[in-house]
Structure formats: structure tokens, C-alpha cells
Amino acid sequence: MKVFVTRQIPAAGLDRIRNVCDCEVWPDRLPPSRDQLLEKSAGCDGVLSLLSDRIDAEFFDHVGPQLKVVSNFAVGYNNIDVAEADRRGIAVGNTPGVLTDATADIAVGLLLAAARCFREGIDNVTHEQWKTWEPMGFIGQDLVGKTIGIVGMGRIGAAVARRLHFGWGMSVLYTARSEKPEIDDQFNARRVEFSTLLAESDFVSIHTDLNPQTEKLFGDETFAQMKPTSVLVNTARGGIVDQQALHRALQAGTIFAAGLDVTEPEPLAADSPLRSMGNCVILPHIGSGTVASRDAMATIAADNLLAGLNGQPLPHRVAAN
Numbered sequence: 197m198k199v200f201v202t203r204q205i206p207a208a209g210l211d212r213i214r215n216v217c218d219c220e221v222w223p224d225r226l227p228p229s230r231d232q233l234l235e236k237s238a239g240c241d242g243v244l245s246l247l248s249d250r251i252d253a254e255f256f257d258h259v260g261p262q263l264k265v266v267s268n269f270a271v272g273y274n275n276i277d278v279a280e281a282d283r284r285g286i287a288v289g290n291t292p293g294v295l296t297d298a299t300a301d302i303a304v305g306l307l308l309a310a311a312r313c314f315r316e317g318i319d320n321v322t323h324e325q326w327k328t329w330e331p332m333g334f335i336g337q338d339l340v341g342k343t344i345g346i347v348g349m350g351r352i353g354a355a356v357a358r359r360l361h362f363g364w365g366m367s368v369l370y371t372a373r374s375e376k377p378e379i380d381d382q383f384n385a386r387r388v389e390f391s392t393l394l395a396e397s398d399f400v401s402i403h404t405d406l407n408p409q410t411e412k413l414f415g416d417e418t419f420a421q422m423k424p425t426s427v428l429v430n431t432a433r434g435g436i437v438d439q440q441a442l443h444r445a446l447q448a449g450t451i452f453a454a455g456l457d458v459t460e461p462e463p464l465a466a467d468s469p470l471r472s473m474g475n476c477v478i479l480p481h482i483g484s485g486t487v488a489s490r491d492a493m494a495t496i497a498a499d500n501l502l503a504g505l506n507g508q509p510l511p512h513r514v515a516a517n
């Protein structure tokens with residue numbers, strides 16, 4: 197079986213694929229260009245893709261009818277046209293669950309960093325502006341007993357709720373597509389309308405997948421409904437936030453601060469004004485970046501790939517929304 201792995205991934209998964217497949221791995225730190233992706237994938241029975249690889253009808257046409265499986269090295273799969281894959285009988289897999297805690301930790305870290313002015317503080321030290329202890333400087337937002345609004349109460353949303361409810365005694369509001377009585381019981385949480393969540397939350401953390409309903413969900417109108425003291429955290433996908441609107445909101449003080457692990461595009465444009473905003477903490481998409489999470493993602497991605505190649509059910513198959 198011929199497979200293309202679009203980037204180096206941990207040996208925990210890669211070795212298993214190499215043992216049984218004719219496997220080519222993209223060797224560079226940067227992803228293959230579109231043309232390189234199409235060229236290397238052509239004629240393959242399986243492809244192990246990353247979130248930066250667009251997998252669509254053009255890709256499937258180019259790779260050929262022998263393609264059986266696309267295994268995404270991520271839980272999010274908005275880079276893949278799953279409906280088109282379904283139509284062609286190509287299985288698509290993802291890596292859920294094993295990065296939940298790692299990503300929730302980054303969401304909480306960003307919340308704390310943005311609320312407590314880490315960026316201004318670090319810039320102050322780095323640029324040798326630290327002259328004295330300032331009673332009126334670097335005054336951030338309190339966390340204990342405040343309200344967290346979770347947009348999208350899935351695995352990571354629940355892990356964030358757990359940390360903030362039991363760690364900082366926060367009240368939990370959330371939006372979800374359906375009732376979640378177990379969440380309500382566990383965290384004394386309340387499912388509310390989006391507008392209520394925006395108006396009542398001190399912190400808003402985004403945990404939905406990127407889909408047509410969530411694309412640019414946060415824009416000028418949304419920010420206008422949030423508290424001026426509020427902090428927005430996004431560890432989901434950059435496309436859920438209109439970044440120009442976010443810049444306007446941060447500059448005007450419509451909201452207090454933001455913490456982003458994801459942007460659109462990635463990397464963030466060199467001339468994006470968000471890069472220089474003191475009240476915007478930005479990380480380069482490191483949510484799942486722990487040894488255990490990345491090893492487990494590699495293992496699951498290999499399991500999905502090998503199952504698909506052998507015509508067996510994928511351990512973690514995704515379906516079109």
C-alpha cells in the first residue's frame with residue numbers, strides 16, 4: 197500500500213505506518229505547497245494529512261480512485277471536504293480525546309495571561325521599561341467567582357469548564373446544539389442563548405468546531421454585546437473570529453483583552469495589527485503540543501490510516517456535518 201504522510205509526526209505512529217506501507221514522508225518543517233501535495237499524493241491508497249492541507253474534490257480527482265482513506269493528524273477536520281469524501285467512499289479519520297486536556301490547559305493559560313496583562317508585563321521587562329513597582333500599572337481582571345461562557349460544550353469546552361468551575365469557583369454558562377444535563381449537574385452550569393452568554397460572561401472561551409454556523413461568529417455586533425471588562429479566548433479555529441472586528445474591539449476597549457492560540461490565516465499576517473496589541477496574547481497554535489498528546493495523536497492517526505487501507509472500520513471516523 198502506498199501512502200503519503202504530509203509532515204514528520206512522532207515515531208509512535210510513523211514507525212507503525214513505515215513497517216507495513218510504502219510510505220513517503222514530507223521532510224520539511226514547512227508544509228508541501230498545493231502542487232507538491234497533489235503530486236506526492238497522486239496514486240496513493242492513503243494520505244495522512246495535517247490541518248494545513250486542503251483536502252477537497254480537486255485533491256481527490258488528482259490522487260485517483262484507488263484512494264481509500266485520509267487520516268487527519270488533528271481532532272478538527274475543517275480542512276477536509278468530508279461530504280465529498282463520503283460521496284466517493286473515502287474514509288476520513290481524526291484524533292479526538294487525546295488532546296483535550298492539553299488544549300484546555302492552553303485555553304486557561306491564555307485566559308489568565310490576557311486577563312492579567314502578561315503581554316504588557318513581559319514587553320515591559322523585555323524592553324527595559326521596568327523602573328519600579330507600579331501601584332496603578334498592569335491592573336487586570338479578577339478571576340475568582342466570575343462567569344465563564346463556553347461557546348460549544350464538547351470535550352475541550354467541558355475540560356475548560358471543569359478547570360474554571362472547580363479551580364476558580366466560576367459560574368458556567370454555555371451554548372450547545374442540544375441539552376446537556378450531565379454538564380449542568382457536574383458544573384452547576386446553565387445552557388443559554390448566545391446573546392445571553394455574551395452579555396453575562398466575564399470570560400468567553402470558544403470551543404466549537406469551524407463550520408458554516410460558526411464561521412465569523414464573533415464580529416462587531418458580537419463584541420458590542422460583551423462586557424468592556426471581558427476577555428475572549430480562542431483555541432478552536434481562527435476563522436470563528438473576524439480578526440479586523442477583534443482588533444477594533446480591543447483598540448476601542450469594547451472588550452478588555454483576548455488570548456488566541458489560533459488565527460486566520462496561520463501564521464497571522466505579518467502586517468496584522470493584532471501582532472502589536474498589548475492586550476492580545478497570541479500563541480502559534482500549540483494547544484495539543486505536549487509529548488503525550490502528540491504521541492497519542494500519531495498513534496490514532498496511524499490506526500485510522502491502517503484500518504482504512506485494510507478496508508476495516510476506522511477507530512475514529514468522522515461524518516459530514
Ligand SMILES: NC(=O)c1ccc[n+]([C@@H]2O[C@H](COP(=O)([O-])OP(=O)(O)OC[C@H]3O[C@@H](n4cnc5c(N)ncnc54)[C@H](O)[C@@H]3O)[C@@H](O)[C@H]2O)c1
Pocket residue numbers: 271272273292293295296299347348349350351352353371372373403404405406407409410431432433457458481482483484485
Ligand atoms: N488549538 C489547538 O491546538 C486545538 C486542539 C484541539 C482542538 N482544537 C479545535 O477545538 C475544536 C473542538 O474540539 P473538541 O475535541 O472539543 O470537539 P467536540 O466535537 O467535542 O466539541 C465541539 C462542540 O462544538 C459544538 N458546536 C458546533 N457548532 C456549534 C454551534 N453553532 N453552536 C454551539 N455548539 C456548537 C458541537 O456540537 C460540539 O459539542 C476542534 O474542532 C478544533 O477545531 C484546537
Ligand SMILES: O=C(O)[C@H](O)CO
Pocket residue numbers: 247269270271272273295483484
Ligand atoms: O484540531 C486539532 O487537533 C488542533 O488544531 C491541532 O492539534
